[in-house]
Amino acid sequence: GENVEQHPSTLSVQEGDSAVIKCTYSDSASNYFPWYKQELGKRPQLIIDIRSNVGEKKDQRIAVTLNKTAKHFSLHITETQPEDSAVYFCAASHNNDMRFGAGTRLTVKP
């Protein structure tokens, strides 16, 4: 089955700096890669996703890149703000069978 690894487990940045979270996956059949943000005490919310037919996707300050050959994908947050502080989960999916990474706790210091 699919195995998703996520790094780092914790990340602390200064407000305004960029943050990068990386994930690797094992199943070459995976073709959908979402990122979820979970604020304290709340449910995970989808923030951005990418499908295997594209290499990069951007939405304002958030971007995701995908390297299918190397089986890794990354989340990039630019101009970080304190409200970006949360736990971020990556996932890899094929035919609705999704597996999550262990999560990254991002802290943005004002």
Added chain:
Amino acid sequence: GAGVSQSPSNKVTEKGKDVELRCDPISGHTALYWYRQSLGQGLEFLIYFQGNSAPDKSGLPSDRFSAERTGGSVSTLTIQRTQQEDSAVYLCASSADNIQYFGAGTRLSVL
């Protein structure tokens, strides 16, 4: 409904009792997932239902845990003879076209 609904939102039980947690997925979503999340931890996969296929139960931690999905819609996660280590938030998600939508979770406390 507009989203994934879980009930109860909070459940306090005594060690050794059985509990049932309910998930109402988004109408039309064929895939349904249960996860467990301990305080400050990641999403632990428990079980996955996809249409009429046999569920993927590979994440269930012990035979005290079971889940059903009746009529391809509502799902119930049952934990028998609860233990203190079962205390966690149990999250349900339903999916269409791979995108998962999460419920607010059930916070289970086993005393």
